[in-house]
Amino acid sequence: MRTRREQIEDEASALFAARGYAATSMRDIAKALDLQGGSLYAHILSKEALLAAIVQQASERFHGAVRPLADGPGTAPERLRAMLAAHVQVVTEAPSKAKVFLFEWTFLGPARREQVALARDAYQAHFERVLAEGRTAGELAQGEADPKLAATYLLSALNGIAHWYRPDGPLTPGEIADRYAGLFLHGVEQPATVATGTGTGGTR
Amino acid sequence: MRTRREQIEDEASALFAARGYAATSMRDIAKALDLQGGSLYAHILSKEALLAAIVQQASERFHGAVRPLADGPGTAPERLRAMLAAHVQVVTEAPSKAKVFLFEWTFLGPARREQVALARDAYQAHFERVLAEGRTAGELAQGEADPKLAATYLLSALNGIAHWYRPDGPLTPGEIADRYAGLFLHGVEQPATVATGTGTGGTR
DNA sequence: CCTACCGATCGGTAGG
DNA sequence: CCTACCGATCGGTAGG
Numbered sequence: 001m002r003t004r005r006e007q008i009e010d011e012a013s014a015l016f017a018a019r020g021y022a023a024t025s026m027r028d029i030a031k032a033l034d035l036q037g038g039s040l041y042a043h044i045l046s047k048e049a050l051l052a053a054i055v056q057q058a059s060e061r062f063h064g065a066v067r068p069l070a071d072g073p074g075t076a077p078e079r080l081r082a083m084l085a086a087h088v089q090v091v092t093e094a095p096s097k098a099k100v101f102l103f104e105w106t107f108l109g110p111a112r113r114e115q116v117a118l119a120r121d122a123y124q125a126h127f128e129r130v131l132a133e134g135r136t137a138g139e140l141a142q143g144e145a146d147p148k149l150a151a152t153y154l155l156s157a158l159n160g161i162a163h164w165y166r167p168d169g170p171l172t173p174g175e176i177a178d179r180y181a182g183l184f185l186h187g188v189e190q191p192a193t194v195a196t197g198t199g200t201g202g203t204r
Numbered sequence: 205m206r207t208r209r210e211q212i213e214d215e216a217s218a219l220f221a222a223r224g225y226a227a228t229s230m231r232d233i234a235k236a237l238d239l240q241g242g243s244l245y246a247h248i249l250s251k252e253a254l255l256a257a258i259v260q261q262a263s264e265r266f267h268g269a270v271r272p273l274a275d276g277p278g279t280a281p282e283r284l285r286a287m288l289a290a291h292v293q294v295v296t297e298a299p300s301k302a303k304v305f306l307f308e309w310t311f312l313g314p315a316r317r318e319q320v321a322l323a324r325d326a327y328q329a330h331f332e333r334v335l336a337e338g339r340t341a342g343e344l345a346q347g348e349a350d351p352k353l354a355a356t357y358l359l360s361a362l363n364g365i366a367h368w369y370r371p372d373g374p375l376t377p378g379e380i381a382d383r384y385a386g387l388f389l390h391g392v393e394q395p396a397t398v399a400t401g402t403g404t405g406g407t408r
Numbered sequence: 409c410c411t412a413c414c415g416a417t418c419g420g421t422a423g424g
Numbered sequence: 425c426c427t428a429c430c431g432a433t434c435g436g437t438a439g440g
Contacts, residue, residue, distance in 0.1 A: 022226035023311065026435060038436070039409045047435065077393050103307075107227065131392065141394045143386035149375075153387050156364025157357050164356065171353075182347035183357050187391035188335065189281050190345040230419060242420070243425045251419065 005043050007033060010096075013054050017096035021051055021107040051104065052112050058101030059119050061090050070126035076134025077185055083127065084158065084184065085177035091162050092173040099162040127151035154184055209247050211237060214300075217258050221300035225255055225311040255308065256316050262305030263323050265294050274330035280338025281389055287331065288362065288388065289381035295366050296377040303366045331355035358388055 002010070011032045015024045026047055027037040044050045065086040069079055091098040105116045131147035134140030142150045161176065171179070206214070215236045219228045230251055231241040248254045269290040273283055295302040309320045335351035338344030346354045365380065375383070 020224065020226055020311070022224055025433075027433085036410055037434095038411085038413095041436065042409060080392075107224070134392070139394055140392045142392045143383065143390060144379075145383040145387055149380075149383055150387060150392055152364065152368065153361045153384060156367075157361040159364070160356065160360025163360075175348075176353075179347065179349040179353055180357060183349055183354060183391070184387075185391045185393040186347060187387070187389045188284075188338070188344045188346045188354055189389040190343055191395060229417075231417085240426055241418095242427085242429095245420065246425060 008040060008043055009050065009054055009057075012050050013094075013096040013100050016051065016054070016104050017099040021100075021104045048107075048109055048112070051100070052108055054097055055101050055105045055108065055112075055116055058090075058094070058097045059116065059123075061094075061097075062087065062101070062123055063119070065090050066123065066126055070130050076130050076137060076139045079130050080127075080134070080185070081177075081181045083130065084154070084181050085174065087155075087158050088161060088173050088177040088180070091158070092165050092167075092176070095162055095165055095167075102159045102162055124148075124151050124155055127154060157184070212244060212247055213254065213258055213261075216254050217298075217300040217304050220255065220258070220308050221303040225304075225308045252311075252313055252316070255304070256312055258301055259305050259309045259312065259316075259320055262294075262298070262301045263320065263327075265298075265301075266291065266305070266327055267323070269294050270327070270330055274334050280334050280341060280343045283334050284331070284338070284389070285381075285385045287334065288358070288385050289378065291359075291362050292365060292377050292381040292384070295362070296369050296371075296380070299366055299369055299371075306363045306366055328352075328355050328359055331358060361388070 008029065012024070012029050015028055015032065019028075025037075026040055030037045030040050044053075066083050069082040069086055072079060072082070074082070105120075106113065108116060128147040128151045131140060131142065131150050135142065135147065145153070157180065161180075165173075165176070212233065216228070216233050219232055219236065223232075229241075230244055234241045234244050248257075270287050273286045273290055276283060276286070278286070309324075310317065312320060332351040332355045335344060335346065335354050339346065339351065349357070361384065365384075369377075369380070
């Protein structure tokens with residue numbers, strides 16, 4: 001049984017994600033729960049504290065899912081695949097909360113916003129580290145892009161999923177992760193045909 | 205000399221981009237221009253119409269820059285590189301306006317919002333078409349990802365640039381575009397070593 | 409958790 | 425473009 005507090009956070013997540021934090025009033029949240037506006041304050045301290053709680057919990061989900069994989073065994077490409085799949089999993093299992101964490105955290109007050117900025121940097125650093133290790137090991141070649149830029153590129157693509165994912169869409173979260181991993185690891189360009197021996201022996 | 209109307213749109217773009225549309229009041233915009241709140245209405249019809257004008261103009265910039273390249277000459281990879289560079293150029297030459305177009309258009313009323321949704325779909329379709337043509341021509345191989353998903357992936361990564369780009373950052377828009385194009389076309393994984401003849405003849 | 413309310417601020421307008 | 429204002433709504437609180 002969800003506590004009242006959890007119901008409030010769930011409803012607030014849905015509304016913040018759908019309309020944006022600033023465009024959602026406390027009375028909107030209350031109405032969705034059949035309460036009066038003021039009654040919410042028996043459970044929360046302020047609108048910003050409610051946002052902070054949602055953001056904090058989502059942040060912990062992302063970290064908890066991805067960090068052990070970054071530090072785990074496997075080659076860099078293997079770990080990246082696993083981290084990417086975990087990130088997609090966190091986004092798609094609670095899209096509203098992920099969306100609030102990813103795009104509404106900027107509405108926090110200065111103190112909490114800076115905390116979240118640090119947590120986000122630390123999260124991206126997991127990806128940067130694996131990319132750097134892969135380069136050192138000769139498993140990855142990011143062209144001229146350094147690990148920081150490659151991680152920014154990847155996380156931008158992944159976070160976009162929160163904007164368009166629908167549970168009833170054609171692709172499961174696992175399928176989305178597979179395809180995105182293929183795009184990130186191999187790109188879209190057909191490698192120049194080099195003696196892969198499909199029979200004709202190189203169509204130049 | 206910028207007209208008053210243009211000054212209002214520029215200032216509104218900066219504030220909408222920095223704080224969000226819903227969290228920006230007409231009096232905020234007026235104050236930045238040393239005006240009284242009500243005075244803005246000598247130049248605009250409503251807050252939403254102001255947002256709509258900014259979004260519309262930015263939308264036209266993106267379309268105008270990219271469409272001719274999609275329809276232009278060159279192989280699919282060449283055209284994708286050019287389109288990607290043009291998109292980055294539009295984002296970075298007016299980051300606030302791009303950001304408003306990319307992330308604040310959802311605050312438009314239903315009628316205008318649907319129009320913009322169509323324009324965005326048409327924009328993405330340019331990328332999808334080139335990706336599909338490249339696949340047909342054997343120039344591109346997107347793994348299991350279809351052109352639509354690959355375009356979504358790419359545009360998510362590109363639009364993220366609006367969130368972090370700073371004119372005084374270490375990379376020029378052209379350098380960002382080059383690196384992102386490398387990541388999109390080739391991915392990050394080192395191709396398996398196949399007779400490229402660096403001397404040792406294949407270190408497996 | 410409700411009733412009733414607070415001061416502040418919102419988008420927008422009348423009249424000049 | 426300003427002064428002065430409109431009704432509506434905001435986040436939040438007192439008291440029960």
